[in-house]
Amino acid sequence: MVHLALAFCGVAVLAVLAIRVAVEVRRFSAAVGDSAERITRAAEELERAAVPVVGNSRSLGAGAREGERGR
Known part of the structure; x- marks a missing residue:
């Protein structure tokens, strides 16, 4: 019986x-x-x-270039 309670608590902690984790991912x-x-x-402004x-x-x-051609 104790094992069943511990398993339930473990599943609750994991949940x-x-x-x-789901909240942090969002x-x-x-x-x-x-x-x-x-x-x-920023890219559009650039x-x-x-x-x-x-x-x-x-x-x-x-x-x-035009100035150089005139020389």
């Missing part, structure tokens, strides 16, 4: 631990999803910021 997956969204937004820089570097490069 509680499984529930705690919390972690939510954090990963939020981080992925923030990374996506792309938008790079467009004017690329345009300026092309115009500077074209002007330098």
Whole structure:
């Protein structure tokens, strides 16, 4: 009888631990999803910021080449 009670307590402890793990997994997956969204937004902002820089570097490069040809 004692063994049966100990087995039941063991199963109850494992069930509680499984529930705690499930809660932490949900919390972690939510954090990963939020981080992925923030990374996506940062990448989009970086792309938008790079467009004017690329345009300026092309115009500077074209002007330098034209100036060298005139010499």
